[in-house]
Amino acid sequence: MKLRVWFVLAVSCGTALASGCGSLGVKPWQRDLLSRQDMQLSGNSVDDAIDDHLYFSKEASSGGRSFGGGGCGCN
Amino acid sequence: MQLKPETGTVRRRLIAASCTLLTASSARAQEIAKLLADIEKTDWHLDSALAYYHEDGRIMAVEPVVNLSRDYGDGGRIGLNFTFDALSGSSPNGALPSRAPQTFASPSAKSLSTARHTYTTGPGQLPxxxxxxxxxxxxGGEWQLPLTRLTRTSVGGKFSYEDDFLSASVDASIEHDFNQKNTTVSVGVSDENDQLHPIGGTPVPGSDYLLFEKTGHKSKNGVGTLLGVTQVMNRHWLAELNLSADRFTGYLNDPYKIISVLDGSGGMTGYLYENRPDARTRRSVYLDNRVGWNRASAALSLRYMTDDWGVRSKTAQLRVRLWLDGKNQYVEPTLRWYRQTAADFYTPWISSLAGQGPAYASSDSRLGAFRALTYGVKYGMKLDERTGRTGSEFSIRAEYYRQTVENAVAAPGALQGLDLYPGLQAFLIQVGFSY
Structure with a gap:
């Protein structure tokens, strides 16, 4: 039930993002900050990979950011 | 969403543009611009790190990681990664501490009496x-291919090998840009197959540890899907929302984990191998944000995950990067908070008074209720001017991780006063180099 609420919230947010995109966003010449390496969603790929493997082996949850796979037998 | 990183491309194009303005020969300037663009397109980028991980009184690991990527500039991209882990030390076998010494056989043994290697845990110590x-x-590898000016597809694969475990997975996704590339929607699927070859054979789930009932290799399979929306909110803020679900079926036990069986007074009467359900479905909502200013940026991610084993978890992570020395150096503190509930079948021990044991049971602390905190800091130094390549960097990172057990069940009789739930403390040191 709780998950359903989360999903409804998330889908609502996604829909709001998609439908409200007209008022969101920037012009191409306004991407100076967004183009910086530290503003990339995958800008810390090595750190993220090491962290994901650590948490995958120590916690019951993993993933969310992208697909997992190639993991270890450590459950 | 692929936003171009701040590379030397802009600088080189400006140089080329300057050449165009400053030289009488525009043809010559175009040649220079084309040459610089070709160099940029054929460059491979290297990200590498060496991590040392150490748990207090348990295992240690050394992990070198190398990522290679090549950006073709038109939305096309190839990424390759290589990881090696070497682990050693002491790993909990799932049994509880006891007032008396406890002796166990190494996984390869056929019986306790004939085992070539045994280990004995002292009174009060965690086995x-x-x-x-x-x-x-x-x-692993990933290939991203532009289909149109606004649509890209990517395929990837990962392969992992251990002495007792082999994993192979493939994934494919497609993404499309809308709204002047301010919005990107992506959808992807993945498939994973794992083969388990536990040392000494695969224990029969729920069987008596002392009977050493073992079978051949086992497997598990997983399929997953991910739907993502990336949105440029404004000049300072980029957000991503992912919904994902996956389902694994097959042998989902940890073949080396056992559970203590206790009598009514807390006396140890034996051990059983753990027995988890043979299917697990997980769903998650993940929100990631990047917020940037001139001399700082922040990354805030939130995740809610749940599965049909009864585990629900919440994760929040914040990284703040502070630029120093004219953006040639940075300091990046990190804080991560995590909390999970226990799986329905998690139990620290099984009571011998219950007669037939529970259908499913595991004492693996990773399936118990706990919260965890990670504190860390990273220091980075740009090396662009020294190496002559944009994106060159040296970095060092240190993190401290601590797990604290929640909702611990009170120890029965004889075990009262012993530390049955020691939690976990670990630290990580990582040195990185990008070129």
Whole structure:
């Protein structure tokens, strides 16, 4: 039930993002900050990979950011 | 969403543009611009790191990671990664501490009496296999291909090998840009197959540890899907929302984990191998944000995950990067908070008074209720001017991780006063180099 609420919230947010995109966003010449390496969603790929493997082996949850796979037998 | 990183491309194009303005020969300037663009397009970028991980009184690991990527500039991209893990130390076997010494056999044994290697845990100590060691080699690749000016597809694969475990997975996704590339929607699917070859054979789930009932290799399979929306909110803020679900079926036990069986007074009467359900479905909502200013940026991610084993978890992570020395150096503190509930079948021990044991049971602390905190800091130094390549960097990172057990069940009789739930403390040191 709780998950359903989360999903409804998330889908609502996604829909709001998609439908409200007209008022969101920037012009191409306004991407100076967004183009910086530290503003990339995958800008810390090595750190993220090491962290994901650590948490995958120590916690019951993993993933969310992208697909997992190639993991270890450590459950 | 692929936003171009701040590379030397802009600088080189400005130089080329300057040449165009400053030289009488525009043809010559165009040649220079084309040459610089070709160099940029054929460059491979290297991201590498060496991590040292150490748990207090348990295992340690050394993990080198190498990522290679090549950006073709038109939305096309190839990424390759290589990881090696070497682990050694002591790993908890799932049994509880006891007032009396406890003796266990190494996983390869056929019986306790004929075992070539045994280990004995002293009174009050957490049973750990002190001879744990493992090595893992993992390779992966990803190829992103532009289909149109606004649509890209990517395919990827990962392969991981250990002495007792082999994993292969493939994934494919497609993404499309809308709204002047301010909005990107992506959808992807993945498929994973794992083969388990536990040392000494695969224990029969729920069987008596002392009977050493073992079978051949086992497997598990997983399929997953991910739907993502990336949105440029404004000049300072980029957000991503992912919904994902996956389902694994097959042998989902940890073949080396056992559970203590206690009598009514807390006396140890034996051990059973753990027995988990043979299917697990997980769903998650993940929100990631990047917020940037001139001399700082922040990354805030939130995740809610749940599964049909009864585990629900919440994760929040914040990284703040502070630029120093004219953006040639940075300091990046990190804080991560995590909390999970226990799986429905998690139990620290099984009571011998219950007669037939529970259908499913595991004492693996990773399936118990706990919260965890990670504190860390990273220091980075740009090396662009020294190497002559944009994106060159040296970095060092240190993190401290601590797990604290929640909702612990009170110890029965004889075990009262013993530390049955020691939690976990670990630290990570990582040195990185990008070129």
């Amino acid at each position: 750990v296999d002190p001879n744990y060691s493992d090595a893992r080699v993992a390779v």
